[in-house]
Amino acid sequence: MQFPVTINPSVAGEHSAIMTLDSPESAGIEYRIMNTVIAADKFTAANNYAVTTSSTIDRAQSKSYFFQVPAGAPAFKVDFTGPSGSPGTGQARFLRWHPYGVGIDSNAVSNCYVGLACSTGSPNSRTLDNPLAGVWEVTVDARRTSDTDAAPFSLTASILGASVSPNPDVIAAAGIGVPVARTYTITNGFGAFTGRAFGTTLGSAVQATPTIAGGAQQQYLVQVAAGSTSLRAAINSPSDPAADLDLYVYNCSTGTCVLAGQSADGDSDESVTIANPAAGTWLVLIDGYSVPAGTTSYNYRDVFVNAAFGSISVTDANALRPAGASWTVPGSVTANAAPAAGRVLLGNVQVRTDTNLVVGSGDVIVQSVTP
Template identity: 40%
Template sequence: MPAHAQGAGLIDIVGAWKTIKAGATAHEYTVKAPVDTAIDFALKTPGFGTGLYDREGGLKAGQSKTYDVTVTRTTGPDRGVAHSLSWKNNDGTFSLAGPSTVSLPLGKPVTVKVKARPGSAGVHSAILRVNDAKTVGVDHQILTTVVVAKPLVAPGYAFTASGSVQRNDHKSYFVNVPEGAETLEVALSALRSGSQTRFISIHPYGVAVEDSSTIFCYANYESPSNTCRPDVRSYKDPQPGVWEIEVESRRTSALLDNSYKLDVSLLGASFDPAVQTIAEAKAGTPAAVNWTVTNNAGDLEGKLKGGSLGSAKVERPSISTGETYETTVTIGEGVEKLDFAIGGTSDANADIDLYVYNGDTEVGASTWAGSEESVSLVKPAAGTYTVVVDGYAVPAGTTAYDYRDVYYAPSLGAITVDESKAVNLANGASAQVGAEVLVAGTAPEGRQFFGEVRLVNSRGTAAGTGSVVIEKVTP
């Protein structure tokens, strides 16, 4: 088991207690080591911690990188004390770029140079032991960890792996999502009959995107509470940085060895213009709209998808730290989808969160760091929904932001496309696409009609979306 998974290992409690009773002593130390993650800014000393952790530094397999780890002895004799430096649970990635002994004066920082040269993709870790031979046991241990991620870059913008995972075990893959990526798609296939295997996507902040409870996301496992699709899921506007995709098999899987194929890819098709505005439409009369769509990712074999029109409320309110904004939306029967979104803050560093309630029950929440938050409810029950926006942290004091809620229903009208026509685009290629908008009637007070055309791939994941806003409807 690697060092980062088990830490210092088991403690011999009986032996340790006997040693303490016999009067054994040990020195105390502080460590300042480089940390490069998506949230290292939140550390007490940004970019540094008590162990070495390089997740976002772009380290490649076969590449060497040297890190300065500062060790300070804070107790013991007021003179230099010789310490040995050694490795535990090292897979060969780590070494010292200097001698294996070091003299540590009292209260004076000493730099130890640690070199990492990982031989393969994935996570590599070891424990650096700092020990005074005149004391009992090992005086101090420093965890060192580096991650080698697969970059999702041109021309394919994709990563594929095939493997096998045993029942009640897991394997992890790391991919580097670049800045500006539009959609991250993860797909799991080639499972054998009875294989209860799933994937969980872990955000660069280190938290799972899906609910990782044992009843969710597994193939070949029936659970009434599961709303997680096991074969493919996508993440719009993914956080740039290193994502971990964990493949694991449930303890109840019929198979000991569970083979699989994992496909991770970026999708990105831009519609120009992003939003088409129809100044005036006549109820019951089709109105044509057109876009130029450009593929900014790997080769795409796609087709267009239309759908029901939506009724949208769009605002740009302001909020301060600790304040909340509250509004409601009432929907009737037959609504296919109800979406809520906030973002576009005037304070780029603002962190605002989104909560949605049906009565007293929370039915959705989006609380990532930052301000781009969204909640989507599929086939929501009729009733009144309360939306709460929380100003968690606004460094500028007050920030303006975009708010939108929209519900889609066939009774409002439709946006139609030729779904039988293929739209196949190589990277960088463009095509002209069109749709027809048919509005059933006038919009409710304070709301406007809204529609979307999606360009989807063979798995049904949207590579890009073009929107339509109808400003006025006449009978």
């Protein structure tokens, strides 16, 4: 037997109800089950992409709060005030729990309480970049040795993110060592933050949109220059949305290819970053693990960053950026060396908080470099 059940919670939080099946034709109750649902707070333009809760936490007790983090949110921030480390304000903390139910902060007995050390950041404010979309749980608890029966607190969860325009900023040609003046507009599309725009070092990149068949493999060789600070390979946006493509990066600089990194989950949005890669040959392998449509196109990019190629300079300073705020910054792009044939120079204009967390980015591409 199947029958519809309507769930209509009026407030956020955990909600439970007992469902009972009772036949009037027999004595007793035939079946009874407890049902629990989570109604999460949502981030919207109406609440400026931030949700604040004020309450008290009793000694040795815990409370849970739930937040719906949307897909594509660049950062998820939690701020906590109330306990200050001063006598009489209580010993309390917050901990964050992944949508899979796994804690991302240690719940060790002394970790992250206000006034004590926190292994994942500050006891009062922690931000996670590229959070998984879904329902995140944030718990607040007070130590059994808390110096007050009930500690008042305020918990604010918010999502952060800004866009850069133009994106990409394509420069057809640049002369070696000659700065190219640019202007960028930054727009804060989510919650308020304090931050600035920032330019990065340039790198040598390949961008392509190849097609791969299910069960097939494709290889890309990358000649990494000495002194490079990172090598990143990434794939995304398959034309077959059900495709599962995997990415592997091999270090072949010694003459023998050794697996150095891989990204192989259940979709086709994969990336691997290698810090301080050895100079020489590297190999990126794409595996068409599952392609229900038979073939699929996808976006491919590899880039190794090296100061020898030049940099992007942006003039900006930390300031409060309210939700919806836009500001314009001057910048310049200086190419100091040409990449190998078939490659371009690639860098980013990033948006960073005052704690140096990246909450937005726009690509800058120099298509050719002339003497």
